[in-house]
Amino acid sequence: MKFSSQTKQKIAFMLLGIASTIVIVPVIVIFTILIQKGLPAINWQFLTAMPRMGMRAGGIFPAIMGTLYLVSGTIVVALPLGVLAAIYLVEYARRNFLTRMIEVAIVNLAGVPSVVYGLFGMGLFVIYLKMGVSIVAGALTLAIMILPVIITSAKEALQSVPRSFREASLALGVSKWQTIRYVVLPNALPGILTGTILGISRAAGETAPILFTVAAFYLPRLPKSIFDQCMALPYHLYVLSTQVPNVSPKIQYGTALVLVGMVFLLNLVAVIVRSHIRSRKQW
Amino acid sequence: MSKIDIQNLDLFYGPFQALINVNLAIEEKMITALIGPSGCGKSTLLRCLNRMNDLIDGVKITGKVLIDGENIYENGTDLVMLRKKVGMVFQRPNPFPLSIFDNIAYGPRTHGNMNQAELEDIVEKSLRHVELWDILKDKLDYSALNLSLEQQQRLCIARLVAVTPDVMLMDEPCSALDPVATSKIEELMAELKKHYTILIVTHNMQQAARVSDRTGFMLLGKLMEYGETRQVFTTPKEIKTEEYITGRYG
Ligand SMILES: Nc1ncnc2c1ncn2[C@@H]1O[C@H](COP(=O)(O)OP(=O)(O)OP(=O)(O)O)[C@@H](O)[C@H]1O
Ligand SMILES: [Mg+2]
Numbered sequence: 001m002k003f004s005s006q007t008k009q010k011i012a013f014m015l016l017g018i019a020s021t022i023v024i025v026p027v028i029v030i031f032t033i034l035i036q037k038g039l040p041a042i043n044w045q046f047l048t049a050m051p052r053m054g055m056r057a058g059g060i061f062p063a064i065m066g067t068l069y070l071v072s073g074t075i076v077v078a079l080p081l082g083v084l085a086a087i088y089l090v091e092y093a094r095r096n097f098l099t100r101m102i103e104v105a106i107v108n109l110a111g112v113p114s115v116v117y118g119l120f121g122m123g124l125f126v127i128y129l130k131m132g133v134s135i136v137a138g139a140l141t142l143a144i145m146i147l148p149v150i151i152t153s154a155k156e157a158l159q160s161v162p163r164s165f166r167e168a169s170l171a172l173g174v175s176k177w178q179t180i181r182y183v184v185l186p187n188a189l190p191g192i193l194t195g196t197i198l199g200i201s202r203a204a205g206e207t208a209p210i211l212f213t214v215a216a217f218y219l220p221r222l223p224k225s226i227f228d229q230c231m232a233l234p235y236h237l238y239v240l241s242t243q244v245p246n247v248s249p250k251i252q253y254g255t256a257l258v259l260v261g262m263v264f265l266l267n268l269v270a271v272i273v274r275s276h277i278r279s280r281k282q283w
Numbered sequence: 284m285s286k287i288d289i290q291n292l293d294l295f296y297g298p299f300q301a302l303i304n305v306n307l308a309i310e311e312k313m314i315t316a317l318i319g320p321s322g323c324g325k326s327t328l329l330r331c332l333n334r335m336n337d338l339i340d341g342v343k344i345t346g347k348v349l350i351d352g353e354n355i356y357e358n359g360t361d362l363v364m365l366r367k368k369v370g371m372v373f374q375r376p377n378p379f380p381l382s383i384f385d386n387i388a389y390g391p392r393t394h395g396n397m398n399q400a401e402l403e404d405i406v407e408k409s410l411r412h413v414e415l416w417d418i419l420k421d422k423l424d425y426s427a428l429n430l431s432l433e434q435q436q437r438l439c440i441a442r443l444v445a446v447t448p449d450v451m452l453m454d455e456p457c458s459a460l461d462p463v464a465t466s467k468i469e470e471l472m473a474e475l476k477k478h479y480t481i482l483i484v485t486h487n488m489q490q491a492a493r494v495s496d497r498t499g500f501m502l503l504g505k506l507m508e509y510g511e512t513r514q515v516f517t518t519p520k521e522i523k524t525e526e527y528i529t530g531r532y533g
Contacts, residue, residue, distance in 0.1 A: 094340065165380075169379075
């Protein structure tokens with residue numbers, strides 16, 4: 001069978017269109033269902049009150065706060081560590097066997113299932129380092145989980161800064177570290193933020209890494225310190241949907257909506273920051 | 284004493300020898316041009332003088348480069364001081380993606396703690412030096428990337444002026460510019476010569492003849508001929524130089 005090139009083009013466009021629709025449809029369906037069934041549950045009290053009656057009533061405030069604590073702790077640990085590691089690998093390390101091994105390790109770490117991180121975190125932080133089931137242990141576990149993402153994207157961002165900028169700075173007698181600090185890093189920032197966005201979303205949404213390291217089944221109060229346990233949205237959602245009988249679907253869907261909304265909001269903020277920085281950069 | 288004295292300089296990129304026993308004395312407050320076919324080692328030689336080749340893995344250098352009588356390849360040479368003294372202008376204008384002001388203030392800012400007034404003073408002086416002040420004095424906050432290529436190249440020179448070098452290395456500084464802009468930069472160089480020792484690499488024979496006092500001709504890593512520009516262009520000693528200048532060579 002022979003088609004004219006125009007027909008071929010039409011068919012190609014159609015296939016591409018179908019492919020992208022297939023990708024979008026589940027997202028729309030999930031969002032629609034969540035909003036439809038979850039939105040009625042959401043009110044000021046739901047967001048700011050403690051859960052009551054074994055989580056069958058009341059709000060999800062401690063879970064929201066817990067997730068916020070965990071995400072903040074994760075960023076505080078993972079962002080500096082990841083960026084410094086990327087700077088070392090891109091700017092300082094010589095290309096030899098060791099650095100190649102490090103790079104392979106980073107790529108592989110990105111593919112490790114999250115439950116493995118959870119068990120690792122429990123072994124290292126909770127038990128061996130005696131942190132107990134606590135926010136520090138959870139945040140450290142999540143940080144290790146998202147390090148590969150942050151390192152990889154920060155490396156790419158650093159590498160994309162033109163060589164000519166570095167040369168111009170070094171040729172002015174500016175030291176290597178100052179060159180990195182004042183020329184390379186500012187220009188790599190948008191890329192680094194992208195990686196951080198991806199990392200944060202993952203950290204906020206995962207259940208397995210926090211399961212054994214921090215998450216409390218039912219703790220209707222806020223944590224007193226970083227060595228306390230706390231509730232967290234993804235785990236709370238899991239508990240509501242599988243562990244507690246007779247929870248009204250309204251609360252379940254409401255919780256899911258809040259979790260998805262939070263991740264969405266985090267992404268949105270970071271995307272806006274990034275595009276703002278990008279609009280100022282012209283090379 | 285010459286400003287720069289290069290003695291028995293050999294340079295290897297891994298196994299490949301890019302400079303072969305180069306000896307060259309460069310006089311103060313003169314423009315010295317380096318010409319030669321592509322790949323003969325002009326840029327490499329230039330980058331030896333501020334040790335930018337140190338950034339490349341697997342480079343080995345032997346020999347001496349004396350600047351004001353001091354061997355810059357001595358152990359313990361302060362690279363920061365060296366590069367402040369020996370500045371470089373690149374082939375493509377490479378301003379930072381910052382404002383005009385910040386581009387020029389960048390060097391002085393990182394080198395010492397200066398207050399705003401001192402910085403403003405330096406920026407004005409440097410821009411005057413490259414004859415950009417009158418055009419740009421009301422646009423100091425504008426991004427340097429919006430300037431024309433010629434202005435960008437001038438700005439890069441001003442950025443250099445701001446750290447008060449003695450020597451300026453220019454690697455094909457006009458190759459990204461049109462003829463009018465080129466001749467303007469050449470005029471500027473004649474002006475800069477009063478204050479700085481200038482080394483320029485160029486593929487443009489007329490340019491070398493027009494602007495330089497001394498010319499060196501390089502071929503396959505060797506300095507074939509070196510002398511007063513007029514002599515090199517009118518009565519070259521080497522047959523290879525003559526072939527190159529008259530265009531019978533790559
Ligand atoms: N980083 C490097 N690694 C290996 N070889 C290099 C490197 N840089 C330059 N060379 C080689 O050294 C030789 C001299 O290069 P150089 O850039 O100094 O030439 P050039 O005279 O400046 O040429 P052009 O006129 O094209 O700029 C060339 O053969 C080049 O291939
Ligand atoms: Mg060159």
